[in-house]
Amino acid sequence: xxxxxxxxxxxxxxxxxxxxxxxxxxxxxxxxxxxxxxxxxxxxxxxxxxxxxxxxxxxxxxxxxxxxxxxxxxxxxxxxxxxxxxxxxxxxxxxxxxxxxxxxxxxxxxxxxxxxxxxxxxxxxxxxxxxxxxxxxxxxxxxxxxxxxxxxxxxxxxxxxxxxxxxxxxxxxxxxxxxxxxxxxxxxxxxxxxxxxxxxxxxxxxxxxxxxxxxxxxxxxxxxxxxxxxxxxxxxxxxxxxxxxxxxxxxxxxxxxxxxxxxxxxxxxxxxxxxxxxxxxxxxxxxxxxxxxxxxxxxxxxxxxxxxxxxxxxxxxxxxxxxxxxxxxxxxxxxxxxxxxxxxxxxxxxxxxxxxxxxxxxxxxxxxxxxxxxxxxxxxxxxxxxxxxxxxxxxxxxxxxxxxxxxxxxxxxxxxxxxxxxxxxxxxxxxxxxxxxxxxxxxxxxxxxxxxxxxxxxxxxx
Amino acid sequence: xxxxxxxxxxxxxxxxxxxxxxxxxxxxxxxxxxxxxxxxxxxxxxxxxxxxxxxxxxxxxxxxxxxxxxxxxxxxxxxxxxxxxxxxxxxxxxxxxxxxxxxxxxxxxxxxxxxxxxxxxxxxxxxxxxxxxxxxxxxxxxxxxxxxxxxxxxxxxxxxxxxxxxxxxxxxxxxxxxxxxxxxxxxxxxxxxxxxxxxxxxxxxxxxxxxxxxxxxxxxxxxxxxxxxxxxxxxxxxxxxxxxxxxxxxxxxxxxxxxxxxxxxxxxxxxxxxxxxxxxxxxxxxxxxxxxxxxxxxx
Numbered sequence: 044x045x046x047x048x049x050x051x052x053x054x055x056x057x058x059x060x061x062x063x064x065x066x067x068x069x070x071x072x073x074x075x076x077x078x079x080x081x082x083x084x085x086x087x088x089x090x091x092x093x094x095x096x097x098x099x100x101x102x103x104x105x106x107x108x109x110x111x112x113x114x115x116x117x118x119x120x121x122x123x124x125x126x127x128x129x130x131x132x133x134x135x136x137x138x139x140x141x142x143x144x145x146x147x148x149x150x151x152x153x154x155x156x157x158x159x160x161x162x163x164x165x166x167x168x169x170x171x172x173x174x175x176x177x178x179x180x181x182x183x184x185x186x187x188x189x190x191x192x193x194x195x196x197x198x199x200x201x202x203x204x205x206x207x208x209x210x211x212x213x214x215x216x217x218x219x220x221x222x223x224x225x226x227x228x229x230x231x232x233x234x235x236x237x238x239x240x241x242x243x244x245x246x247x248x249x250x251x252x253x254x255x256x257x258x259x260x261x262x263x264x265x266x267x268x269x270x271x272x273x274x275x276x277x278x279x280x281x282x283x284x285x286x287x288x289x290x291x292x293x294x295x296x297x298x299x300x301x302x303x304x305x306x307x308x309x310x311x312x313x314x315x316x317x318x319x320x321x322x323x324x325x326x327x328x329x330x331x332x333x334x335x336x337x338x339x340x341x342x343x344x345x346x347x348x349x350x351x352x353x354x355x356x357x358x359x360x361x362x363x364x365x366x367x368x369x370x371x372x373x374x375x376x377x378x379x380x381x382x383x384x385x386x387x388x389x390x391x392x393x394x395x396x397x398x399x400x401x402x403x404x405x406x407x408x409x410x411x412x413x414x415x416x417x418x419x420x421x422x423x424x425x426x427x428x429x430x431x432x433x434x435x436x437x438x439x440x441x442x443x444x445x446x447x448x449x450x451x452x453x454x455x456x457x458x459x460x461x462x463x464x465x466x467x468x469x470x471x472x473x474x475x476x477x478x479x480x481x482x483x484x485x486x487x488x489x490x491x492x493x494x495x496x497x498x499x500x501x502x503x504x505x
Numbered sequence: 506x507x508x509x510x511x512x513x514x515x516x517x518x519x520x521x522x523x524x525x526x527x528x529x530x531x532x533x534x535x536x537x538x539x540x541x542x543x544x545x546x547x548x549x550x551x552x553x554x555x556x557x558x559x560x561x562x563x564x565x566x567x568x569x570x571x572x573x574x575x576x577x578x579x580x581x582x583x584x585x586x587x588x589x590x591x592x593x594x595x596x597x598x599x600x601x602x603x604x605x606x607x608x609x610x611x612x613x614x615x616x617x618x619x620x621x622x623x624x625x626x627x628x629x630x631x632x633x634x635x636x637x638x639x640x641x642x643x644x645x646x647x648x649x650x651x652x653x654x655x656x657x658x659x660x661x662x663x664x665x666x667x668x669x670x671x672x673x674x675x676x677x678x679x680x681x682x683x684x685x686x687x688x689x690x691x692x693x694x695x696x697x698x699x700x701x702x703x704x705x706x707x708x709x710x711x712x713x714x715x716x717x718x719x720x721x722x723x724x725x726x727x728x729x730x731x732x733x734x735x736x737x738x739x740x741x742x743x744x745x746x747x748x749x750x751x752x753x754x755x756x757x758x759x760x761x762x763x764x765x766x767x768x769x770x771x772x773x774x775x776x777x778x779x780x781x782x783x784x785x786x787x788x789x790x791x792x793x794x795x796x797x798x799x800x801x802x803x804x
Contacts, residue, residue, distance in 0.1 A: 389608075389647065391649070393640065394663070395633045395663065396663050405649050405659075
């Protein structure tokens, strides 16, 4: 039976076990005088029976599915005569895929050597055997364990506690998956970053002021020596993020103050969702808005006041990105300002302070740590943003502080380094991992700071 | 002004079920209260001009009438306490006196509320000036999360009461002294106020209110979040302050009302049922509802 069908069957069996467990616990309770004489509610006995039936079977199914391929491959390779057995891992996987192609019929057996054809037959029979064993094992385990779980239902059995334990384990597994994934990403990035620093010196990467990662792909190719100084990229990122924050912080904060302190209920109920809708616009839409509308507008406007602007500028990308992150600032600030207790406002108003005095002198200082948290969150969003910058700020790694020039950012360079056909062990591609690691570290730092500030804020009103 | 408008009393009384004062078995909740009718002495004598002159005050939240046609005089330099069961409207009424109800959108206040003969609800009235004259202390101590000094200096600063730092220092010291807090905090004026004990916080809030030199201080259950010792200190303070301020205090504790106030007003379901000298209210109440409440039959 196919693993997917087997999975469905096991689930059906578990559901049946639930029904049987439920019925049995009720039947046991009836002569005692009702469900309240059971240690747990009938539903818990049902779930317990379902867990007994389903869980071991599913674990076996999962393990089988994971290891089946590897074990069969080992057996097939082991059956080959010594002279055909490949010595490198690459060749082994090549040979294995050839055997598989023969086995599933996409390659006629006549086109390969005798041993390979024989291995293909073996593969086929092993796969069929594996299926049979798996089906038999899973179904019998489900039935047997389910029966055991069912027969052991007693009125004094505390099924509730066991079900809670299983659920706790399940939740722990879910949390573990998320944490392990994060750890895996971090480790793979860190590993590649170390490989990058084997090729490019540490100091050049951190303090080099020129970025041109084009290196020769083959030895006979004519190309410049790559330069891997990340300074221009980080300046570009900082410049654009700074412009974005200059737009988003005042606008977001002041609109949050208006919405939370001045607007009446009707305005608030309309304006707040509208403002938050800005966060729902896809960044690529912002990107072409920046590239097709804002950037040309700035390029046209700049000469009028005696400046020179390139058609793609940091200013255009920064302005549009600022608009994009307004909801981050406004929404969080709004929540924080609302969280300041009404008694603070009352206290200030009762002393004869006006609404704006109350806002500036009492509410804002009290909410400041939380507002800072929101701003830092917006900042890490701005640093990580890619699409707008790709479209509106350009690709040239200029080391400049002039917002009217074209600049590039860390994220944009990562994109350009990894698009197209790439070798995965050249300094060029590995540089993407190093940049990614730096970006990750800086946003992590920002997030840690933001979390710290938010935590400090929480202590104030508890 | 000492007599009620008879037409209002007749309209609301509906007259079919006279309250049976003599029969204690009747449930106090069933008593019909005549709207706008208050027994006892709600009004100051004709010779005396009251601090607050309140006539036919009604407050409604949307369609709910929280205060039903209350008329009352509050005399100069008296301590008057508002008592009554929860939800009877005493806090709502108190908050009308410095227009703190303004921030509640659906709240509507009608009637005449005069402070020293001036209508405080007239449209061109400056709320800021009113609140500088009528200070307020809240149920839960609500110091700002600033230093002790800044808490007290907050009001004087926004009203420009001090020209120099030394003047401000003096105001802060005097206010803290009046609130009986100076000796406890003089060495740590820079400490954050939220780190003080509940009783100290509440006295700080009183000092903060005093600092703007108000004429009236409204207190909304100022001791309900405090322990007995802190309560005793605040009550002592109220008695001292009554020499220079008019104090209106809402309280759930009848003992407190008896201890600190000259007059006591009993509220019931939005009605002002009885107002009289405090000892009179607690020894010989005129209205059966007041009697039921102070003898603990409900509340």
